[in-house]
Amino acid sequence: MSMVLFDVPGPKARVRHKIMAVVGIAAVAAALVYVVMRFVVTDQFTARRLDWINYKQIQLSLVEAIGNTLSAFAVGAVLALLFGAIFAAARLSDHAWVRVPAAVIVEVFRAIPLVIMMFFFYYGLPVAGVKLSAFTAVVVSLMLYNGSVLAEIFRAGINSLPKGQSEAAYALGMRKTQVMTFVLLPQALRAMLPTIISQLVVLLKDTALGFLITFEELLRWGTRIGGDAVNFGRPMIPVMIVVALVYIGLCLLLTWLATYLEKRNRRNKKVIKTDNPDAQKPVLMDASAAG
Amino acid sequence: MSVLTNNLDLFLRAFGQTLQLFAVSAVLSLVLGTLLAALRVSPVPVFRGVGTTYVTVVRNTPLTLVFVFFVFAYPLLEILKIDEYTAAVVALTLYTAAFVCEVVRSGINTVPVGQAEASRALGLTFTQMLGNVVLPQALRSVVPPMTSTMIALLKNTTVASGFAVFQAGNIRETLADQGDNVLIGLLWVALGFVILVMPLTYVQQVFEKRWSVAR
Numbered sequence: 001m002s003m004v005l006f007d008v009p010g011p012k013a014r015v016r017h018k019i020m021a022v023v024g025i026a027a028v029a030a031a032l033v034y035v036v037m038r039f040v041v042t043d044q045f046t047a048r049r050l051d052w053i054n055y056k057q058i059q060l061s062l063v064e065a066i067g068n069t070l071s072a073f074a075v076g077a078v079l080a081l082l083f084g085a086i087f088a089a090a091r092l093s094d095h096a097w098v099r100v101p102a103a104v105i106v107e108v109f110r111a112i113p114l115v116i117m118m119f120f121f122y123y124g125l126p127v128a129g130v131k132l133s134a135f136t137a138v139v140v141s142l143m144l145y146n147g148s149v150l151a152e153i154f155r156a157g158i159n160s161l162p163k164g165q166s167e168a169a170y171a172l173g174m175r176k177t178q179v180m181t182f183v184l185l186p187q188a189l190r191a192m193l194p195t196i197i198s199q200l201v202v203l204l205k206d207t208a209l210g211f212l213i214t215f216e217e218l219l220r221w222g223t224r225i226g227g228d229a230v231n232f233g234r235p236m237i238p239v240m241i242v243v244a245l246v247y248i249g250l251c252l253l254l255t256w257l258a259t260y261l262e263k264r265n266r267r268n269k270k271v272i273k274t275d276n277p278d279a280q281k282p283v284l285m286d287a288s289a290a291g
Numbered sequence: 292m293s294v295l296t297n298n299l300d301l302f303l304r305a306f307g308q309t310l311q312l313f314a315v316s317a318v319l320s321l322v323l324g325t326l327l328a329a330l331r332v333s334p335v336p337v338f339r340g341v342g343t344t345y346v347t348v349v350r351n352t353p354l355t356l357v358f359v360f361f362v363f364a365y366p367l368l369e370i371l372k373i374d375e376y377t378a379a380v381v382a383l384t385l386y387t388a389a390f391v392c393e394v395v396r397s398g399i400n401t402v403p404v405g406q407a408e409a410s411r412a413l414g415l416t417f418t419q420m421l422g423n424v425v426l427p428q429a430l431r432s433v434v435p436p437m438t439s440t441m442i443a444l445l446k447n448t449t450v451a452s453g454f455a456v457f458q459a460g461n462i463r464e465t466l467a468d469q470g471d472n473v474l475i476g477l478l479w480v481a482l483g484f485v486i487l488v489m490p491l492t493y494v495q496q497v498f499e500k501r502w503s504v505a506r
Contacts, residue, residue, distance in 0.1 A: 005399065005425070006334055007411070017335050024337035038368045111488035112481045113446035119463050120481065124474040201351070208353030212453040219355055223363060236364040244352055244360075251351035 039237065049235035052225055065221035066246060072135060072207045072217065076142030077200050083147025088154035094176070102151075109148040114209055117141040122213040134215035138207065146203045153199060157192035158184050190265055197258035201251050208247070218243055294466070294475040301465055306483055309458040312376075312448045316383035317441055323384060324391025331396050342392065349389035354450050357382040362454045379451040383444065390440045398433035399425070431502040438495035442488055459483060 009017060039045060052058050090102035109117075121137035132140070161184055169179040211219040222243040226236035295302060330342035349357075361378040373381065402425050410420040452460025459480055466476040 005332060005407070005421075009334060013334075020335045021337045024335060024341065028337070028341060038370060042367060042369055044367065107489070107492070108485055111446075111485045111492070113449040113460070113484055115449040115452060115460055116477060116481050116484065119460070120474070120477045123463055123467070124477040127472055127474040205351070205353040208355040209450065211355050211359070212450070219353065219359060223359060227363065234367065236367055240356070240360055240364050244356055247353055247356060248348060248351045252347075255351070 044235075044237040046233075048233050050238055052228070052232050052235060052239070058225060061221060061225075062242075065216065065218045068135075068215070069204075069207050069217040070250075072138050072142070072210060072215070073204045076139045076146065076207065077203055079139065079143035080146040080150055080203060081196075083143050084150025084154055087147065087151035088158070089180075091151065091155050092158060106148045106151050109144045110152070112145070114141055114145050114206055115212060117144060118209060118213050134210060134213050137213055138210040138215050138217075142203055142206060146199060146206070149199055149202075150196065153192055153195050154188070157188035157195075160191065161187055193265070194258045194262045197254055197261070201254045201258075204251055204254065205247070218246060294472050295479045298462075298466065298469075298471065298476075301462060302479065302483070305457065305459045305462045306487075309445075309448050309460075310487075312379060312383070312451065312456070312458055313445045315380050316387060316448070317444055319380065319384040320387035320391050320444065323388035325395055327388055327392035328395035328399070331392060332399055346389045346392055349386060350393070352386075354382070354386045354447055355453070357386050358450055358454050375451075375455045379448075379454060379456045383447060383451075386447070387440065387444045390443070391437070394433055394436045394440055397436075398429040401432045402428045434502065435495050435499040438491055438498070442491050442495075445487060445491075446484065 043049070087102050087106050090098050091106065093099045093102070118137055118141045121132050121140055122134060125132060158180075165183055165187065166179050169183040174182065207217055208219045210217045211223070214220070222239050223236075225232070226239035227234060327342050327345060330338045331346070333339055333342075358379070361373075361382045362375060365378070366372070406424055406428065407420060410424045415424070448458055449460035451458055452464075462480050463473055463477055467473050
């Protein structure tokens with residue numbers, strides 16, 4: 001394999017790489033052994049610290065916590081996509097009085113940390129007499145922040161299309177809305193889909209910030225069970241491993257969806273290729289077989 | 292306005308701490324991220340595997356979870372006692388390093404192989420090739436996304452407010468204890484971040500425009 005930084009290795013370099021590989025494997029193995037040793041020495045995986053798995057109530061609360069995380073994600077994602085679409089359209093508007101305020105709003109919401117927004121909606125608004133639940137505060141913050149980022153993604157996607165596309169559409173006599181919905185959006189969406197989905201992965205991870213404003217999601221469940229010193233002797237390590245695996249699994253599912261869509265996208269659009277060999281058989285043969 | 296002027300000392304101290312936390316984690320994550328990127332482009336498959344695993348795991352883990360691990364779970368392992376501030380720096384560094392690694396790696400990958408092959412054919416040494424051909428091109432495609440990563444790090448320092456590390460995210464608690472208007476206080480904090488982030492965004496856009504390489 002030739003890379004920018006180095007040539008195809010010769011015999012000497014290959015030997016050196018093999019020695020480095022052995023050293024690398026040894027180092028990784030040593031690190032793993034050390035971590036496992038610490039787990040064993042400090043008794044992280046004793047029966048008492050794993051006992052919480054056996055309780056039906058705790059299992060149900062885990063499912064409920066995952067459900068809370070997912071519903072915050074789902075509602076937040078839909079609202080953020082809507083917010084992003086509306087503000088991207090506003091930023092692309094021909095009228096300055098629509099474009100400029102939209103640009104300011106998007107830039108400001110992108111600059112404010114999500115934590116501060118959540119604090120604002122959960123701790124700040126009650127001062128003004130508006131009381132929001134933790135769920136609403138999380139969802140609204142996710143919508144404003146990720147919606148602003150998505151608005152920029154949508155706008156960049158539409159701006160990245162060749163100018164000839166919209167010029168040709170206008171030359172055909174289409175109106176602004178028609179150009180946008182029939183010509184620009186379908187192409188931009190296709191190009192932007194992987195980026196949009198990786199932003200949704202960010203949104204999913206950001207639901208864990210609800211932990212800071214006492215939203216009962218997966219991470220808060222983890223610290224509650226993991227911090228239980230009376231019944232289970234603080235099983236923080238095993239519980240956190242479970243929580244991390246759930247988060248990583250959910251995010252990887254979304255990432256895989258993104259790569260799948262990207263691959264589908266990269267296929268040649270001029271030739272319709274099917275994976276199904278039957279579909280490529282001549283129709284006549286099928287007819288004779290049926291007859 | 293009175294919420295800000297009466298507590299100017301608190302605001303300045305808190306934002307100072309935010310900037311300090313940001314500066315320390317930024318330097319450390321740039322170093323660690325570059326090392327990880329070196330692993331990811333290494334010719335040795337084991338090193339690449341380690342780099343890829345680290346990036347995949349950390350990029351798909353919420354930062355809050357990394358914080359929870361280092362503040363609540365790590366002390367149970369009784370390895371080395373660290374205070375909350377160090378835990379926050381470690382969490383922010385480990386998390387951001389994964390993103391820095393990806394930025395550096397994709398920057399190196401944007402340089403076409405032909406560039407390095409041509410410089411070798413011209414008889415340039417490795418350092419000449421790196422210094423005069425590859426790095427100048429890679430840097431141009433690295434700086435704008437690196438600025439975004441650093442902006443994200445600056446905003447992410449506020450996650451530390453859930454873990455007893457004093458910075459701008461904790462201004463709310465102090466204001467609430469004093470009986471001040473939290474709503475107005477949080478608006479000032481938000482404005483503070485807008486003031487900190489906007490110049491960075493501007494610089495990023497300037498770089499992006501000036502350095503965009505036509506290929």
